Amino acid sequence: MTTPYRAADRTWLVAVAASLWGLSALWRGPLAQELPALTIVFWEHLLLSVAVSPWLVPAVRRLRTARPRTVASVVVIGAGSSALATVLFTAAFRMGDPITPQVLQKLQPLLAVALAAVLLGERLRPVYAAFLLPALVGAWLLAFPQPTHVTVASAQAALLALGAAALWAAGTVLGRGASAELGFRDLAALRFSIGLLTLGVVVALTGTSLEITAAAVPSLLLLALVPGLAAMVLYYLALGRTPASRATLAELAFPLTAALVGVVAFHTRPSATQWLGIAVVLASVVALALHEQRSTTPAVRVRIPSRTGRAG
Incomplete structure (x- = not known):
């Protein structure tokens, strides 16, 4: 019994997908210094929407028969968790270093637990504070090289990254609810398409230029296809055969890769307290x-959707 299970386990593939996420700074960081965040994210969503376009028509058909709550969740996921969150995340690279925004993104599970209590009515237990409070201390140490000296730029970068993490956490929670009626392909196609429409409206209202240079095209393609599409597909392929506890450990490849990219490619030198913040x-x-x-009394009592085989 043990041998077949180990053969089917795909923890290694989760680590590969997480490593691809960690490469994001290679392209997002330089692009953020040259182009508006809104421009970068618009083109990123356009490329992703084209890539998942074969899934869109069936997704729209299923959405038309879904409950109003599911429809509302999908709109929030596309407009907020995909479009706005990625704009905030990209803007954080302009104001901060290449490491901090990506490691702060790891606060997403903690935020998702809290949001599940608010949005899905799941019960939040006092033990949750034992995980949240150290994480907040770690986030503070990470965001500010000198923890007792807060600069405007570092505070803005941290708030942008935390805002993105909160929106992504909301997308996770709402996606879990929507997965009762929609599959992963449906959610991916609708997420990127609604995100693209939202960004188009914001671009029109703000008059943001969508002009890009020829030199930026390869970076945009790699950004959309590697830490975007490829990582997403590999992650969901792996998650079905990987225990969640192992997947969580394998996902540490993401911040570790992000830190390595920051140090090697961008010559970022985190302070001792920032390394401590990353660890915490x-x-x-x-x-x-x-x-x-593993606990019989989890921090949140989770209500599982009726169709648990589909990932949100």
């Missing part, structure tokens, strides 16, 4: 995930 954030997230999987 990651330890808090892993501890929460292991607690939720």
Whole structure:
């Protein structure tokens, strides 16, 4: 029994997908210094929408028969969790370093637990504070090289990254609810398409230029296809055969790769307290995930959708 299970386990593939996420700074960082965040994210969504376009028509058909709550969730996921969150995340690269926005993104599971209590009516237990408070301390240490000296630029970068993490966490929670009626392909196609429409409206209202240089095209393609589409597909292929506790550990490849890219490619030198902050954030997230999987009294009592085989 043990041998077939180990053969089917795809923890290694989760690590590969997470490593691809960590490469995002290679292209997003330089682009953010040259182009408006809105321009970058618009082209990113356009490329992703084209890539998943074969899934769109069936997705729209299923959405038309879905409950109003599912429709509303999909709109929020596309407009907020996809479009606005990615704009905030990209803007954080212009104001901060290449490492901090990506590691702060790892606060997403902690935020998702809290949002599940608010949005899905799931019960939040006091033990949750034991994971949240250390993570907040770690986030503070990470965001500010000198923890007792907060600059406007570092505060803005941290708030933008945290805003993105909160919106992505909301997308996770709402996606879990919507997955009762829609499959992963449906959610992916609708997420990127609604996000693209939202960005188009914002571009028109703000008069933001969509002009890009020929030199930016390869970076935009790689940004959309590698940490975007390829990582997403690999992650969901792996998740079906990977225990959640192992997947969480494998996802540490994301911030570790992001830190390596920042140090090697961009010559970023985190302070000692920032390295401590990285360690505290990651330890808090892993501890929460292991607690939720193994404890008989999890931090949040989760209500599972009726069609649990589909990932949100």
